[in-house]
Amino acid sequence: MNILVVDDDPVIARLVADTLRADDVEIVEAYAGDEAWSLFRERSFDLLVLDIMMPGMDGFELCSRVRAVSRVPIIFLSAKDEEADKVAGLMTGADDYVVKPFMPRELAARVRSCLRRASYAREGGVPSQLLACRGIEVDVSAHVARLHDVRLSLTPKEFDMLALLLRAQGRPVATRKLYEAVWGEKYLAPSSNSVMVHIRHLRTKLAAIDSDQVFIETVWGVGYKIAP
Secondary structure, rough: OOOEEEEOOOHHHHHHHHHOOOOOOOEEEEEOOOHHHHHHHHOOOOEEOOOOOOOOHHHOOOOOOOOOHOOEEEEEOOOOOOOOHHHHHHHHHHEEEEOOOOOOHHHHHHHHHHHHHHHHOOOOOOOOOEEEEEEEEEOOOOOOOEEOOOOOOOOHHHHHHHHHHHOOOOOEEEHHHHHHHHOOOOOOOOHHHHHHHHHHHHHHHHHHOOOOOOEEEEEOOOOOEEEE
């Protein structure tokens, strides 16, 4: 496994390299976009970790060049923490976006998640029983849910609700549908409280792993969604 780490600060590049280095992983460091592009054209990499703000070719341009010729997983690691920056990074073609300062275990988990999804793609596609969005992964057949590769401890109803929201692929799921699908009972007016409580518990458990994002959004008058 070969990973290219690109950051104009050698100290940060070395910290990232030390975080991701393992027996089966080789890390190559680059300190400028131009240098990284040359390395990418010379050899094969399984994943790229890119800074954005670099002299010369910045991370956005480097990502665009790579994405034009390869589907290799790309993670942005940047101090730019505005929503517009994250959206721009993902629209450029990155698979994930991590904000500095970062937690080493979280970065390592996100790298493993990206590599796992890439492995599924090479094998012919993600299994139909694996639902994934924004770092959340739900394996329906194994009844396992993770966020950034950290296992979530969910009740059966919380698990089913999370799977239903992921299956909707960003579309709002009505409160009535959530209740009738998860509880298997006819929806009545008080049923919305049960849904609300379980959504709150789900949000709490997700926030315990990643408090920087709001994963489950309320769509007023409709229900809830997990936006891609």
